[in-house]
Amino acid sequence: MADLFFDTALLPTGWADDVRIKVDDAGWITSVEADVRPRGATHVAGIAVPGVPNLHSHAFQRALTGLTERGSPSGDSFWSWRSHLYAFLATLDPDAVEA
Numbered sequence: 001m002a003d004l005f006f007d008t009a010l011l012p013t014g015w016a017d018d019v020r021i022k023v024d025d026a027g028w029i030t031s032v033e034a035d036v037r038p039r040g041a042t043h044v045a046g047i048a049v050p051g052v053p054n055l056h057s058h059a060f061q062r063a064l065t066g067l068t069e070r071g072s073p074s075g076d077s078f079w080s081w082r083s084h085l086y087a088f089l090a091t092l093d094p095d096a097v098e099a
Contacts, residue, residue, distance in 0.1 A: 004042055004048075005042065007047070009048035016035070063092075068081050
């Protein structure tokens with residue numbers, strides 16, 4: 001278990017000082033206390049902010065595969081591919097790329 005102390009942390013209620021965060025062996029936060037003393041917790045330099053999940057997706061690329069590959073001997077470039085990509089993306093909505 002980790003017992004961590006931060007001078008400042010961003011909590012759901014806003015910025016707080018003197019914050020103690022306990023984390024279990026599985027990595028789950030088990031408690032958060034503000035305005036407390038370190039009481040043996042490991043002091044972590046800096047501030048604590050919630051993690052930001054990476055929610056971007058490349059799901060559209062599976063549907064795009066093959067649509068921009070043409071057999072012309074010349075004239076294809078990044079820019080022609082990009083034009084086809086944007087035209088294809090304009091036809092999609094969130095339901096079309098849901099995992």
